[in-house]
Amino acid sequence: MAYDLPLIWQSPDWPQLHADHQRIQEVLSRARRAQGIVEGRLALVGYEHRLTLEAEAWSQDALATAAIEGERYDLAAVRSSIERRLGVGEQDGPSAPRHVEGLLDIMQDAVTGSREPLTHQRLHGWQAALFPTGYSGMRRISVGAYRTHREPMQIVSGAQGREKVHYVAPPSDRLPVEMEAFVTWFNGTTGKDPLVTAALAHVWFETVHPFEDGNGRVGRALIDLVLAREMGPSSRLIRTSQRLLEERKAYYDELEAAQHGSADVTRWVLWFLEQVRVSCERATSTIDATLAKARFWTEHQDPDITARQRKVLNVLLDAGPGGFTGGMSTRKYESIGATSRATASRELQQLEELGFLRRVGAGRSTRYYIAIDGWGPESEGGTDATADGSVA
Template identity: 60%
Template sequence: MDAPHFIWQQPDWPRMHYDGAVVGGEVALARRAQGVIEGKLSAIGFEQRRTLAAEAWSQEAVATAAIEGEHLSLLAVRSSVARRLGVAGQSGASVPRHIDGLLDIMDDAVNRAAVPLSHERLHGWQAALFPTGYSGINKIRVGAYREHAEPMQIVSGRIGHEKLHYEAPPSAMVPAEMAAWLDWFNHDGRGDSLVRAALAHLWFETVHPFEDGNGRVGRVIVDLLLARDSGETSRLMRISQGLLARRDDYYSELERAQRGGLDVTAWVAWFVKQVRVACEQAALIIDEAMAKGRFWRAHGEQELSPRQRKVINVILDAGPGGFEGGMSTKKYESLTGASRATASRDLSELEDWGLLLRAGNGRSTRYYPNIPDWGLRAEAADTPA
């Protein structure tokens, strides 16, 4: 096993510092991106906002688990989220207890964001992730901080070839360290909320107070601080999804901050940038929802067969350019089970009615939604609408 990069040295956490100019620039960009989301949200209705929030929450739950190597069923997560938010159109089998537990703590963080954190609340969050008392096949301590005598080590790699990234404080120090963290979290209101989220997450992950579940609980703490800061808007910020996409960088930046002393400029700037990117992605998702809303307002009275409606929804759900290569007769057959002749006729009708635009001819014929810049682009310029 490689030598550890960092061994606990009990830093004076409240004295963490960062370069205000560097971090301030990132905060300004993130705040601007947040403002864009808020402006766009004001242009859509309550039901549309609730649907967007449900999908964002579902994707976040799957992502935060995936960061830890756990793969959740998106269908099961969506089903539970839909029931919680009262969103129609989602159904599924009963949801496993550990999935409901994860959604419970995410919900608690957002809906009770103003309530101070406590040891008991954090213990409850961690226990909800492991309702059987096991992590995989290993029995763990749940609903309490870790107490094992051996060092808490963060490793990666296959058995026998592990790489030790970090060694957390001894278990005997955890209660005092968490008491200090909670005192800072609940009573020190200095600094921008996005910066506080970065600091809170770093400090919590460095203490690593539980036997398992630290990453998921640590990201729920971020959810809580964003909810305090942004209210409803925070539901649409897919922070964990962005961290999953940059998981190697996420771990590297955390590790660098944990062994870099009290100057945490690089970590805070990196984290705030992820918030900004999440806001920018949320704005694009809202744009897509608005475009789909305009599409159905323009074509909602057109009588479509169940096959046609299914295909249109598949294309729209894929988003701009998301249905790679456009819709072809062959793809239509595969999606609906229709014959080649029926698929060709259905697509021609959708083109005639103005729901789809056609590009190419013969076997190269492809269809795209009649929404500006949603896949046709250069091809549309050469094809009569």
């Protein structure tokens, strides 16, 4: 597995991996196995359910890639835009602002156009979509073009006046040759291992840092593109940006370490592959929960229950195994179902008698759990529910 990536600015052979690095092979094998399990599970999911899974994963990953940069998007607006794009769900939520739609445009193009060559114009279009007004905050920036300013491009953190410089990118006059080398390499990676390619593409792009702003989001879209080459739209379920957000400090630390010192980026690739493995394992858990929910309703499609009872059952099912801490109590049912204590108690007992729920405890300690093996109190560790049935 030899990767010779000629980034002229830093060294004739940066970045590189040792072809005989056994550790990479071991970690890569684990990540690939986890990815294979995701694809195997997906084969059991119907088309409509798969689209629903993709919509939710895409929504969460869009929020995550923005949050890594300190931006907060409205989930309802993001979700409704994605539902309209995929033709699933209610599709009647609020509209997203132009810059949010721009990010979704990038993520969509990366996946649906994964087989198309990467070009400078395509990268310029991605970056421009993030800044439709030509401004980043209050600052006017170059949009739809690589940076040209003479000042050094620095990656900094900390309060004004006490900034810490983590990295200085190559000067603007080097960008034509740097980006030409990158694009040429990227288009020649088809057929090589996509997980390693994604790791190398991301660290290379972030090291060159070709734009005045938006480099992180564009660089993570490149990860999406590489994974989609192999998995297609189902690659959205991997949610790499969500994992990178969870490990945000380590993510930045590992990128910084790869951008300094020797030309060997093995440490970064190992770290990245581990994050993909975790993301794949979580995707499998999500798919398993979806399959369990579908089986549950198939097995319980005959009994006549109220809309309120169905709503509460869906809250429990959506939370997944261990996702609804403390089980369903009469008080929680009363709040979620907007009903009286007596009605809540009676309807919970009915759901138990019909086999929808299992009861644990007695008296004030009575709790109900969805009647799916492995979804009882022993699997708890998730989150509680709010009065509207959402997960807090």
